Structure formats: C-alpha cells, structure tokens
Amino acid sequence: MSFDQLQAELDQRKRDHLYRRRRVLESAQGPEVQVDGRRFLAFCSNDYLGLANHPEVIAAMRDGAARYGVGGGGPHLVNGHSAAHHELEDALAEFTGRERVLLFSTGYMANLGAINALLGKQDAIFQDRLNHASLLDAGLLSGARFQRYLHNDADSLAQRLAKADARRKLVVTDGVFSMDGDLADLPGLALVARQQGAWLMVDDAHGFGCIGRGGRGIVDHFGLGNDEVPVLVGTLGKAFGTAGAFVAGSETLIETLIQLARTYIYTTSMPPAVACATLASLRLLEREDWRRERLNSLIARFRNGCRQLGLEVMDSPTPIQPILVGESGKAMAMSAALEAQGIFVSAIRPPTVPAGSARLRVTLSAEHSDEQLDRLLDALDKARGMTA
Numbered sequence: 001m002s003f004d005q006l007q008a009e010l011d012q013r014k015r016d017h018l019y020r021r022r023r024v025l026e027s028a029q030g031p032e033v034q035v036d037g038r039r040f041l042a043f044c045s046n047d048y049l050g051l052a053n054h055p056e057v058i059a060a061m062r063d064g065a066a067r068y069g070v071g072g073g074g075p076h077l078v079n080g081h082s083a084a085h086h087e088l089e090d091a092l093a094e095f096t097g098r099e100r101v102l103l104f105s106t107g108y109m110a111n112l113g114a115i116n117a118l119l120g121k122q123d124a125i126f127q128d129r130l131n132h133a134s135l136l137d138a139g140l141l142s143g144a145r146f147q148r149y150l151h152n153d154a155d156s157l158a159q160r161l162a163k164a165d166a167r168r169k170l171v172v173t174d175g176v177f178s179m180d181g182d183l184a185d186l187p188g189l190a191l192v193a194r195q196q197g198a199w200l201m202v203d204d205a206h207g208f209g210c211i212g213r214g215g216r217g218i219v220d221h222f223g224l225g226n227d228e229v230p231v232l233v234g235t236l237g238k239a240f241g242t243a244g245a246f247v248a249g250s251e252t253l254i255e256t257l258i259q260l261a262r263t264y265i266y267t268t269s270m271p272p273a274v275a276c277a278t279l280a281s282l283r284l285l286e287r288e289d290w291r292r293e294r295l296n297s298l299i300a301r302f303r304n305g306c307r308q309l310g311l312e313v314m315d316s317p318t319p320i321q322p323i324l325v326g327e328s329g330k331a332m333a334m335s336a337a338l339e340a341q342g343i344f345v346s347a348i349r350p351p352t353v354p355a356g357s358a359r360l361r362v363t364l365s366a367e368h369s370d371e372q373l374d375r376l377l378d379a380l381d382k383a384r385g386m387t388a
Helices: 003-015 055-068 076-080 083-096 107-118 133-142 154-163 186-195 251-260 272-287 290-309 328-340 370-387
Strands: 032-035 038-042 100-104 124-128 145-149 169-174 199-203 231-235 245-249 320-326 346-348 358-363
Touching (some): 038 370, 055 083, 083 100, 083 231, 083 245, 100 107, 107 133, 107 169, 107 231, 107 245, 107 251, 124 133, 124 154, 133 169, 154 169, 169 186, 186 199, 290 370, 320 328, 328 358, 328 370
Parallel strands (some): 124 145, 124 169
Antiparallel strands (some): 032 038
16 A cells, blocks of 8 residues: 555545535625525534624724734744733633633644643543544543543443543543534533542533523533533634634643643744634623524524424534434435525535434524525425435
C-alpha cells in the first residue's frame, strides 16, 4: 500500500455513498440562504437562536474591528489578550456561575487543550461512545488509558471506573449529543464520578443558549454546579452565533490551562472583534427569552408533524431533530429529493454516525416560521415517496 492508492480510496468512498463535498454559501446565515447559486429554505444550521446575522451583533463586531483591528496579533500570553477578550471571559464566568473562564479559538482546540493539560500516561479517561470527534481525539492524544462506556449508561461507566487504577480519572461527555440530539444523564454520571474520585468534564456545545435558565446550558438544566461538573466547555459558534469556545471552572483549573494547554499557549487569539460580537450576543441571549420559547414551540410542532407522517424521528428535546433513515444511499437520496424541492437538509453518514444509522439531521432556529416548518414537513413526505 502506498500513496498511489489515494484516488482509489476516494473512488470507493463515492461508491459507498460516503463521499463528502463542500457547498458554497453565498448569503448570511438565516432560514433562507443562497447555496451554489440557488435559494433554499435551510434546516441545517447550528444558529439555533438566529443571532449570527442579528444587527446588534453585527454592529458590535464592526465597532470592535474599528477599535482593535481585524487580527488578534499574537497568542494570549504574548500580546494577543485584549480588553475585549478579558471582558467576555468575565461575562461568561458570571453567566455560567464559575470562578473563571478561558477563551479558545475553536471548540476542537478547547477540548484538546483541556484534556491534554489535565491528563498524561499515568491517568485514565472514560468517554461516552457517541462523544464528538474532538473529545475522542483529545483523549487519544493525551496518552491516558482510554475507555469508552456505553452511550449514556452510568452503570457501564461505574463498572469501568471501579476497575481502573490511575493517578487521575476524567469522565468526559457531550452535554447534548450533536448527531442524536439527546441529553447526557449528567446527574447519574456526576454521582458515579464523585463516588469513584473522578472529575466530570462536559462539552455543552449544543446546550448553551438553548436549555437551562436563561440558556445557561445542561449543567444548569439539571441543577448541578462546579462540584459535580468541574470542567465545563462551551462553544460560541452555535446558539451564540459567533465563533470560538471557552472552558469554565475554578481558579485552579483555569490557571492550570493557562500554564499547560498547548492549544491556548501556542496559537493566535481569536480576533478581538469576535469577542465584542459575542458579548453583544450574550446580552441578547440573556434578555430575549422569547427565542428559546419560540424554539421549543417549533420543536414540538416538528415532532408532532413527523409522528403524523410516520417518520422515525430520534428522541430529542433539542433543536437537533434527526430523522433516522438507515442506509447511506437512501439518506443521500432523500437529501437530494429535498434539495429538488428547495429545502436544504444534510444527510449524515458513517463514520460520523454508526453504520446503518444514516439520517437527515434537521436543525431548527428560532427564526423559522410555522409556514416554513410546514413546508419542510410537506417536502419530507414527498421525498419519502420519491425514494421509497
């Protein structure tokens, strides 16, 4: 085997209906978008609260660029930590109820940085089988002994923790699972972790903004705090509508990450203007509860519509509403049938999801109207008939 086989491997991916291709977005995020020269009604964005194109967020970014320029200029520990970054960290710490917050350029970097700063070869890490790729990669890169417990199964976790002999034990889970939309059993996981002397780390990328009091996420949703979940990760490119990520926790945790997290130390900071935009987004998120109320109304309407059509929608109380299809080829065909009707919905296939569980990943936004949702349901019914 040599690099000469790369093209053959790509060709095989196409035959297996696993080939990925980029689409060119030619408009701002919103319920209606322009992609590859065509207008679509879109149900595949993570802009759950409709803040990515909000006038106040855009104005804050414009003002931030006028004050700070476009680039961060350097790493946070050199000359890239601006007053805008610092203000956002303080605001997010207050929002999450944690002592401190540390900003990262992306969610992937936050997860890599936190896990690798906390663990080494003497340690053990325990991850849900359906965790995001960034969490799995971080665990493997850390060199810690790596185990995966059954999805959302505290008993499975307890069995593995009890057998582990390690200096430190870190349990890691998504808060909202990005491809299924279900919630982690945080009370059960937190209880097991504390009984076994482990820390629990939660990546709440898809929960922040959407669930919990004022959108404070899944930890707040379950009434837990820093004692139960010492490491809390959130991303800013989803419900917040901007970009970047953060880790929230104790003073000791954040200082440890500043000293040891390589993805924080050795990379340029996010543009300060993005921090300014995110601060504006946070204020909107806090004061406009109607966005979450609207989102919950759309979720209920969509799930009821799918039940009436006999579509197999997965068990999710979140704006991630996957319709289970099964085979990759059929999922691709249904996505194409929707596209022919002017509806943009992505087909998710292995290895992103387990074999045989390809799906249409429908995501809802507070900006969608009832009429747009009804149009989606009608298109789904027709697409199913076209691909039967």
